[in-house]
Amino acid sequence: MECGRTIGSVSRSPRTPSSPVRQTTIPLQHPSRNPLHATSAALPQTLTQIHKAGVIACLRAQNVKTAVEAAHAALAGGVSVLEIVINTPGALEAIKVLCKDYPSVKFGVGTVLNIEDARKAEKAGAQFLMSPCTVMEILHWFRGSEILYIPGAMTPTEIFSAYNAGAEAVKIYPVSALGGEKYISTLRKPFPTIPMIASQGITAESIGKYINAGTSAVVISDAIFNKDAMIKEDFDEIQRLAHLVTLEASLARKGDSKIKQ
Template sequence: MTTMVDACASFTFARLNRILGFKCSPKQPHFFNCSYSCERKPIRSDSSIERTLAEIERSRVIACLRAQSREEAMKAAQAALSGGISVLEITMTTPGVFEVLHGLVQQHPEAILGVGTVLNVMDAKIAIKAGAKFLMSPATVKGIIDYVHRSEILYIPGAMTPTEVLNAYEDGARIVKVYPVSALGGVKYFSALKKSFSHIPLVASQGMTLDSMRMYIDQGAASVVLSDAIFDKEAMDRRAYDEIRRLACLAAGHGK
C-alpha cells in the first residue's frame, strides 16, 4: 500500500525530473584536461550494496561535498571524480542536491555516489530515487535503517559513543561513521573505539586532513571522510577546480 511518504517522495522526484537542467555527457568538461594520471579502477561485484561497501573499503576515501550553488556543486564534483575519487557524498545542505546527484549519476555511472546529512525517511527516499547508492547521517536514524533493510542501498549512520556504535550495528547497519571524531579526541579516541569493535567497519569523519587520514587508516578505519581536505574553501570560493582535482588526486593516492 502506498504511504503518504511514498507519495510525497514520488511527487517531489517527478518535479525534479521536470526541472533538471543538466545535459549529461560521458565526456569530461574541457577545464579538467591536465597532466594528472589518477584514474578509477573498475569495480566488480554481483550485489550493488556489496559493491558499494567494497569500494568504500578499497578506496579508503569518501569525499564530502558541500557547495553554495548547483553549478558549483556540479563542477566541484566533476573535478574530484576526474581526480580519482570513486566515492562521493553530497550533503543535503547543497542547493539542488537531488538534481546535482541525478546529473552526476548520468555522467558517472561507475562512481559510488551518495547523499549525506540525511535526517529523515522522506529525504532518504528521494535521494534513492535520484540515484544514490549510499546514504549517510551524522546520527543514527532508525527509520532509515528500517527503510533500506533488504534493499541494495547502503546506509552509514553516525555514532559518537561505544553504546551508539553498538546500537547502530545491532539495528542493522553494515558500517558505522564515528562522528565528530576530531572533537572527541581524534586518532586516540578512534583507536580505543576500534579495539572494542574490531568486527564493525568504522568510518572516521570530521576534521580529516591529507596528513592525518593515514593515521586513522593505520588504526583500522575502513574509510575516512574528507571534506575541506579536497573541497578547499579558498579553492571553492575562487572556483579553482583544477586545484580541487589536484587535492582529489592526492587524497586518492593517500588512500591506497
C-alpha cells in the first residue's frame, strides 16, 4: 500500500519535514545523587530490611488519626516495614510522626503516581516509594539517591524494562490475578537476579508459598489492616493480625539467609 492512498474516508499521508517530532529530554538529577556511585548506601539497608522482614504492611485509613493508631498497632505486632497509601487523608503527616517515633522502622508511601507526590513523600521522611505501575520520571529522579523507588510491573517486558532502567526491585502487581505464587515461580526462571515483591490479594496463609517461590517480600494489606477492624478502630485485632503475619513470614524465612538479588 502506498502512502497517501485513501482507505474509505481516512487519508494517510507521509510525514513531511514540517511534521512535529517528539522531543526527548534528559531526566533531572536528584540533588543527593552521587555520580561516582550508582546506588546510595541507604538503598542496600532498606532492601535488606525488606527482605529480612519478608512483609511490607500496606495501610489505608479514613483519616490521619486512625492511620497513626493502626500503624502503632501493626508495629507493636512486629511489623518493621510499613507503607501508607498516599490517598489516605494526612498520609504524609502520619509518615512524619511515625519516622520520629520509630527510627529503626522503614516507612514508605504507596500508590505514588507522579513526581510531585514523590517529592512530598521524600520531604515527609519516607525511605521508600511504591507504585502500581512504573513511573519513569520517578524512577529517573530517585535513581542513585537515598530513596528506594519500587515500581510496579505485570508482564515480563515491563519487569525487565523497569529493572533495566535502574529499579533496585520490582513490585509484581496484581499478582493474584496473574496466577499468584505460580506466576512468581515462572518469572524467576528468566529473571533469577531481579528482586521481586509480590503485591495484591496475598493472605497470611499464602506468605510462605510466595517466599518459597522466590519473592524478596510480599505486600500485605487486608490481612493486617482488616476492613472491619479499621472501621471499628479495633487496634488490638490489628496488632494480633500483624503478629500472625510477621510470624508466618519469619517461619518462611527460617534457614534462608541469602539475599535474593
